[in-house]
Amino acid sequence: MSHRQIRFRVPRGDSEALSDALTELGALAVMLQNGSAEGFYEAAYPHEPDWSEIDVTGMFDESTDVAGVVDTIRSMFGSFTDQGVTTLEDRDWVRVWLAGFEPVQAGKDLWIVPSWLTPPFKEAVNLIVDPGLAFGTGTHPTTAMCLAWLGENRPAGLDVVDFGCGSGILAIAALKLGAARAWGIDVDPRALVASRENAERNSVADRYSACTLGKMPENICAQLVMANILARVLIDLKDDLVSLVCKDGVILLSGILREQVKEVREMFEPTFEFREVQREEWFLLTGIKR
Numbered sequence: 001m002s003h004r005q006i007r008f009r010v011p012r013g014d015s016e017a018l019s020d021a022l023t024e025l026g027a028l029a030v031m032l033q034n035g036s037a038e039g040f041y042e043a044a045y046p047h048e049p050d051w052s053e054i055d056v057t058g059m060f061d062e063s064t065d066v067a068g069v070v071d072t073i074r075s076m077f078g079s080f081t082d083q084g085v086t087t088l089e090d091r092d093w094v095r096v097w098l099a100g101f102e103p104v105q106a107g108k109d110l111w112i113v114p115s116w117l118t119p120p121f122k123e124a125v126n127l128i129v130d131p132g133l134a135f136g137t138g139t140h141p142t143t144a145m146c147l148a149w150l151g152e153n154r155p156a157g158l159d160v161v162d163f164g165c166g167s168g169i170l171a172i173a174a175l176k177l178g179a180a181r182a183w184g185i186d187v188d189p190r191a192l193v194a195s196r197e198n199a200e201r202n203s204v205a206d207r208y209s210a211c212t213l214g215k216m217p218e219n220i221c222a223q224l225v226m227a228n229i230l231a232r233v234l235i236d237l238k239d240d241l242v243s244l245v246c247k248d249g250v251i252l253l254s255g256i257l258r259e260q261v262k263e264v265r266e267m268f269e270p271t272f273e274f275r276e277v278q279r280e281e282w283f284l285l286t287g288i289k290r
């Protein structure tokens, strides 16, 4: 059976209501993608990317009155900046939508494997993820650099903090690479839930805790603190981040653009000695606490 995909480009604020409306109108699935020129990284919250425009695509069965759906959506949302309809012929649409995902090597002996696929190397450390909407799947350069670092510097036996944990991918990678315990900290309650679920899925939940900063047990000192947020947030959080790292411990600061490196280094440098890693336009600072 073929399916019809109906896509609407709308301002970010309309995307959730549009997604609900498409479901009400019988969409079998709804997908949200970046519809604007900017990258998605300015997102402070998982599942709420800060794109100015979002492409919302509903997947309908072939008998759907496409013109009727478009008219209804137009009457609800006024004009959209772009719109299109495509047909998926005689294909399993789930496969089509998921076909873009495949296992990715994230570091030395470290793989990210979508949950419905078989790991290509059983003996490797395999992070099982369900790719979500925005990030947390490990492929963004800022996350990828942290994962690659973890693959090269296995945190065996260490206590680890993943500050701004999102899906928990960094904490979970650290645990699967031998860390003793990991704490995920996030401002977004959904990140706390999602990271706990991902820890379960990866069989490391017994060593993982997720909470807001205020709920962190007192006097926790981690030998490794990873923070993949944005430069301005890293700077705002400087005192909290510094106090979480033990003496001689390591900090990973990621999510920094070239023009922001100097400012971040200057803020943290009295306490840390840094090296820089670069991927595309992003920098990772790895520092040892003096």
Ligand SMILES: C[S@@+](CC[C@H](N)C(=O)[O-])C[C@H]1O[C@@H](n2cnc3c(N)ncnc32)[C@H](O)[C@@H]1O
Binding pocket: 044, 045, 046, 135, 136, 137, 138, 142, 143, 146, 162, 163, 164, 165, 166, 167, 168, 169, 170, 185, 186, 187, 188, 191, 228, 229, 233, 237, 255
């Ligand atoms: C870019 S995501 C990183 C997710 C994951 N650690 C990774 O590397 O893919 C940044 C995360 O930081 C969280 N965040 C933003 N501001 C924060 C703050 N002030 N305190 C704690 N978490 C924060 C966001 O909610 C989001 O989950």
